[in-house]
Amino acid sequence: MKHLLSSTAFIVLNKELARQIGLKEAILLADLISKEEYFISKGMTDGWFFNTEENIQEDTTLTPFQQRKCLKTLKKNEIIQVKRKGIPAKQYFKINEQQVMKFLNNLSSTNFTSINKNKEIKIINKYFKKPKVEEVSNYCLERNNNIDAAAFCDFYESKDWFVGKSKMKDWKAAVRNWERTEKKKPKTMSKLHSQINAWQQAKKLL
Numbered sequence: 446m447k448h449l450l451s452s453t454a455f456i457v458l459n460k461e462l463a464r465q466i467g468l469k470e471a472i473l474l475a476d477l478i479s480k481e482e483y484f485i486s487k488g489m490t491d492g493w494f495f496n497t498e499e500n501i502q503e504d505t506t507l508t509p510f511q512q513r514k515c516l517k518t519l520k521k522n523e524i525i526q527v528k529r530k531g532i533p534a535k536q537y538f539k540i541n542e543q544q545v546m547k548f549l550n551n552l553s554s555t556n557f558t559s560i561n562k563n564k565e566i567k568i569i570n571k572y573f574k575k576p577k578v579e580e581v582s583n584y585c586l587e588r589n590n591n592i593d594a595a596a597f598c599d600f601y602e603s604k605d606w607f608v609g610k611s612k613m614k615d616w617k618a619a620v621r622n623w624e625r626t627e628k629k630k631p632k633t634m635s636k637l638h639s640q641i642n643a644w645q646q647a648k649k650l651l
Contacts, residue, residue, distance in 0.1 A: 456505065465548050466518060469507060473515040474524065474545075476505050477538055490574040493528075495535040524548075575606050576616045584617060590624040597623060 456475045463471035477496065484494035498509040507515065519525045526539040575598075582594035597620065606613045613619055 459549060462545070462548055466522060466524070467515070469511055470515045470518045472505050473501065473507060473512060474519060474540075476501060477525065478540060479504075481538075481540055492539045493537045494539075495531075495537045497536070522548075573606065573613055573616075575602075575613075581616070581620060584620055588620070588624065590620075590627070592620065592623055592627065 456472060456479070458468075458471050458475055462474070466474075480496050481489075481492075481494050498512055501507060501512055502509065516525070516527060520527060523544050524541055526541065528537050529535065530537055578594050578598050581592075581597055585592045585594055585597075601607075601613065601616075601619065606616075608619060
């Protein structure tokens with residue numbers, strides 16, 4: 446969605462969306478998506494992020510009155526959720542990406558982001574929460590795979606939880622992949638086991 450509706454240096458609007466919900470509403474939505482991406486890069490995982498009327502006005506030139514009117518339309522169309530929380534209270538937003546996709550595509554989206562050959566826009570699950578060692582350990586015990594959970598977490602922590610050039614999306618899948626890799630490794634015999642094995646073989650010859 447980000448390459449269609451927002452950018453860091455300027456606001457990019459989708460014309461079809463602007464036709465359906467209004468120009469100012471599309472501008473505000475694009476700005477909120479840009480803000481959402483900023484908070485995702487800072488580790489936000491539940492989809493909720495805050496923004497202020499002053500900041501929105503600075504970025505979009507929309508006055509607080511215009512913003513409230515646009516928010517009313519966006520909420521009516523179930524494109525965003527808004528709530529106030531914290532002390533002092535801040536206004537938090539959550540974007541319903543599937544609803545945005547319905548406006549753009551007229552279809553229900555699934556779980557990943559990209560534009561396929563038929564130019565259908567789909568959504569990626571972009572929120573990744575890195576697991577705790579205990580979570581990995583419990584999952585490994587459940588699978589009885591003898592994986593060192595601490596070593597797994599240290600390895601991916603050193604890579605900022607990237608798999609190749611992409612941010613990890615599913616740590617459980619990474620555990621299963623690690624498990625398969627471990628199974629393919631040749632089992633090496635320790636020096637002690639080697640000596641015991643040699644002694645047992647020699648004993649048979651006596």
